[in-house]
Amino acid sequence: MSILTQEQTKKISDRVMSLTKADECIVNIEGSTIGNIRFARNAVSTAGLADDTRVQVQVAFGKKQGTATINEFDDKSIERAVRRAEDLAKLAPDNPEFIPAIAKTAYKPSDTFVQKTADIDPEYRAQAAAYAIEGCRKRGLVSAGFFTDRTSFETVANSNGLFGHQASTSLDFTLTVRTEDGRGSGWVKRSARDVSKFDPREAAEIAIEKALRSVDAKALEPGRYTVIMEPAATSDLLSFMLGGFDARRADEGRSFLSKAGGKNRLGDKLFDSQVNIWSDPWDKDVAVLPWDENMLPRERVELVKDGKINALDYSRFWAQQKNQRAVGAAGNIIMAGTNKTTEELIANTKKGVLVTRTWYIRMVDPQSVLLTGLTRDGTFYVENGKIKHPIKNFRFNESPVSMLNNIEEIGKPVVIGADEARYSMLIPSMKIRDFNFTSLSDAV
């Protein structure tokens, strides 16, 4: 029941539209099937499958809006949701920033669904966990990990005749491998839309190798270092920064993209010329739905071009205020890279620090996007092109703006899901000079 076809959801949205007496009506229908397996201490701890389907009805009388959501689809339930939305709208105060529903739009479909991923079953999940568990048992290591796969659909419709329907699949795998004595820890993360591009054995071997190599870490003095950041290590830092691309915040003086005199930094060169970042719903590796949370069509948007701020994110309200064109908010982030592997970046480094993963990243100062956080599960000292020895973890205080200004070399982009962000990402490994480590952590 959780994954509905276009015909089924069209029927439901038509039913909603026919029932409402409001000036306008917006319908959103979502459903998902999410499977998972979690393991720790070399044994499975939980495994599950969760189904959910719901329809959201949003109506407006003039500038008064109301929203109701329901997970039952019989005629009576649908009608109840419509009436509730209407009742709430009548109770609500006028929204002075009300913008009418989007006009009828044709969405260009994106390639978000892979049947093989939708076919993942409990045996597959158990096997993915088993590779890690068995690999660790054999070597006297301890595994803890999580595999989850998701099949979903979304339908959007409104009383202007807009309609869109699309299904998606995705999977994420994370694995932490620790030595039994707790002196070593390694980690790996893999994200994919197509399960055939995911190799759990390859992933497990990486975490195992990192755990074995990370034993007996030496302390290095905190300070500014050249760092080689694997894609997972920078994904959350970039996500924090990209949140500041909101045009309204920049125009109102509340973002790192605001500047003295009440203007924004659109067109300013803030990063190294090698930096090119864009979003593209139709990208073959990280395709996302061709509409955003407000049903606005997404487009390919060049956010950073040759180091310059090339575009800001305008909500429909703010676009109207500033006489700009609103485009659907980014659902993915793609950063241009090269064909160089992380190993090649290491080989080109005289002295530096290799970072596998960053952790507990928090905003310290939104004015400069100063972030703090720590390295974790595989931090190594590089000398003369080779990993010399593991080092203790560091706390950093660094801004991704400075980081992208200090790029020495860029590697090959890989698909990565950020730990705390909702973007699908295609991010390269990067070699960055003068990265600011401010203290040591004893955590392994």
Added chain:
Amino acid sequence: MERRTFLNLSSLAAASVLLPFGRAIAAEELVSTMPVAAKKALADVALNAATKAGASYADVRIGRYLNQFITTRDLNVENVANTESAGVGVRVIVNGAYGFAATSDMSNDGIANAARQAVAIAKANAKLQTEPVQLAPVKGVGDVSWSTPYTKDWRTVPIAEKTDMLIAANKAGMEGGANFMRSMLFQVNQQKYFASTDGSYIDQDVHRLWAPLSATAVDKATGKFRSRDGLSSPVGKGYEYFDARPEHKIKAAGGVATLYTDSYDIVEDARAAGRDAKRKLTAKSVQPGKYDLMLSPEHLWLTIHENVGHPTELDRVLGYEANYAGTSFATLDKLQSKSFKYGAPIVNIYADKTTPGSLGAIGYDDEGVKSKRWDIIKDGILVNFQATRDQAHIIGEKESHGCSYADGWNTVQFQRMPNVSLQPGKARLTPDEMVKGIKKGIYIVGDGSFSIDQQRYNSQFGGQLFFEIKDGKIGQMLEDVAYQSNTQEFWGGCSAICDERDWRMGGSFFDGKGQPPQISIVSHGSSTARFNGINVINTARKIG
């Protein structure tokens, strides 16, 4: 750890998109409840179906989770939403393994099916089980009930009254000096019914509130902006929390801020937030170095949470969170040594799920264990962890601490942090008296950014308000302040704690843990405390 959930909630609220709590309902439906007898009958269906299918133990949670949240920006109401989620979760033990299943189908058949599904899952899990589940005994309590003590039910307060309060706060903040204001109101009612094959039938009615706000001041000429968040706490109380009473207001040391105990004046705090945000634009940038820190309870709760609460969770200690939230430096051997110095001898930290007004206050946990209080750090020594029924034997306890919690009827209960608090100092001491003894220090009020490593050694904290302390006097406002410390050194540097007259709680609505992640709620109480020789860094940076 407050993670993705809070970020999502904030952005969802702002964007008026799909609500995360469940189906939306109209205001008049909020106050209707299901009769206890009907819940008991449904619970028995689940327990009977589970035992008949082969369960040696079963518990069932029938939950109705009601939330209302309101978001405002400047003088506009952005969103008002009522949501409801209701259903049944059944947990069983078969052949020494757990199984769990949940359903929103609250018919007898639907519930019995869920119970049988839980048994089937347990049977499958038993094949992989390395050690059988061992539950600490709990004596059935029969039919009992518990409710958050409250005098004003948020569900009966008109929405207009609430939006008026938030808009008045935003207006006051802008009059105070802010260019932008944002305030929100989170209101929670959890109707939880628990029954188990131990013979317990527990009906609980839980109420919680939180009204966060943020004032931002912008200097257009320089392009600089600064913010100050509200100084309230999320609470386990009724709507009477917003009926501010003079006896619940106290002055911070040196009169630098007004702070709140049992009720909250949001309009007054918003006005002060606007004034403080503007003042921050011209505050003096801190000189980095070692300082004696004087930390208010509005700040210290978060430090207690991150570097005492989390590392003493037994599931982390054992490695169950190794892949996500992390493990702990406070290992089993350190507890067993009975001599591990976690902090200075004046540091006494306890867990307590009975503190009135706290977020974690509850009659019974999600395993039917009665709430209680116990010591975690006594005279500076680590003396205990936080455990659930299946963990108690690992630390030699004969009964559970009652730390089991699930964030919904459809999620499985697991070990979550109880309220963890610092005992007040035994000698009489006020914050103003504490200032007199500090030669070179910083007074920090309110919580700011926070980050800690995965074993809870190295942490960094910011704050809302920073004041220089020089030769026993509070001086000018500072900015760009963050302090870094090692947990054991930090608590070892605790040199004074104000007495019980200054004790109050802060807390979190969105403490995340687990995969798939769940959120929990928790309060942390303390009096103002002093920490000697802490490393303060300057966080000012220039970009572009």
